[in-house]
Amino acid sequence: MSQKILTWHRKIFDNISRQYAEQRLPHAILLSQRMSENAFFLAKSLAQLFQCSNPQLNNEGYLEACDLCSSCKKVKEFTHLDVHYFFPIIKRKNKTCSDDYFQEWIEYLRSYRGIIDLNSWIRFIDSANSQAIISAEDCDKIVNIAQDSSYEGKYKIFIIWEMERLFHAAAPKLLKIIEEPPAKTLFVGITDHLEQVLSTIRSRMQIIQIPTPTPEESLEILNDFFDIEKDEAKRLVFTYGNNLPRIVDNIHTDKMPIAISDFFIKWMRLSFQLKAHELLDLAIEFNSLGRDIQKITLSQCLNYLDAIWLINHNIPTQLILNELDEKILMILKIY
Structure with a gap:
């Protein structure tokens, strides 16, 4: 058994898999899509490979996650302690960061099978007329978690969905940690609007354009x-x-x-x-x-x-x- 890779992601996944096998993985990747390319699905597939305890070679000679080990199962179920998700939220009195929405987020991802966009997420949390942001509190959490040790001894992976939604006043807090992260710390950003991501953030990440499915x-x-x-x-x-x-x-x-x-x-x-x-x-x-x-x-x-x-x-x-x-x-x- 091997992990599920969407066909239009295959070439990018294999290229990153080769970099991973050769130990020259970039520490910060920015997946750029126009809307329909499902970059989040690719980000999660990469996180599963990086955390897998027993990666296997596929028929083309590239590493894939085994899909069977404990780490693979945890990533698939969104319970791996070293894979952290940050995403746009609607700030409310008792909800100020991604963690506060985590149960809704997991329910949304499972229901939509990872085929997601911002509009459906905002409607899912009943906030269709509100402006969603990745909050200042989340930026602080990213910095703090990155400086801590990993729980399971492999990579600390930050999947930041819709990076153009970073609260601009707080985004500079991330510059140093993205440019010079601690060892075995990976950032995988996703954006629908590359031009709206702060240039200081873009310049610190390897930008990868995701192809559109046929x-x-x-x-x-x-x-x-x-x-x-x-x-x-x-x-x-x-x-x-x-x-x-x-x-x-x-x-x-x-x-x-x-x-x-x-x-x-x-x-x-x-x-x-x-x-x-x-x-x-x-x-x-x-x-x-x-x-x-x-x-x-x-x-x-x-x-x-x-x-x-x-x-x-x-x-x-x-x-x-x-x-x-x-x-x-x-x-x-x-x-």
Whole structure:
């Protein structure tokens, strides 16, 4: 048995595994994603390898975690004492740091199978209208833990999710510990917006850009992790622009209040018929939707427009279309 590595993470994982085997592992890594690449899953996979008591060579000759030892099981269950998670929170009277949200965090990760994004996390803790930050208290905790000895004698690993959310006034506290950490201390940061991470933090970490999964890879994850049938998985991949965290969030919340295909058809027909008053009514209806629903709807409409243009120009498309989508595009291509 070997650990689960997402296929689009494989090359990066193997490169870092080789560095680990050659004892030239960087002490601070910053995984940069655009949203749908699931860098947190990769960070946890790396933590499992680094803490594994009995790593094994895979068929390509790279080390992987055995997936069986006590350390592997602890990392998988989020109970390893030397793997520390820090993430954006909503500061409340009795909740000021990541530890205070740890039970909700673990429940969220298990429910979403590690396919996560900030929007779904904030909704999970019922704080959709609040600004999430990695707090000053968390920055202090990182420094203090890094200076302590490890509990199990291997690495102390800090997984810092959404590093652009570091409270700017407190972030300088981390500069020295990231630049010159104690022995066997590793930082794995994750960001959706690399340009928003403080330049003084970025310059102290090795930046790794995570590739985007193909639609076929997303279909495989939806089937393997969530037992979703192929046709339904195709619909979700197309509807949500191959954004796995957004798809998984929809699976858990079932929150789409409109049929996007019906909205798109109505929008296009009213536009080409120049029916301004009806378009205004449609805009008012659209404005009543939440921001996340608006983003999803517009993303799907852009996918439809893209597919229509490609079909009209006889250009092959890699967009995964189900039978309903194909019918919609045939209806609208005359426009």
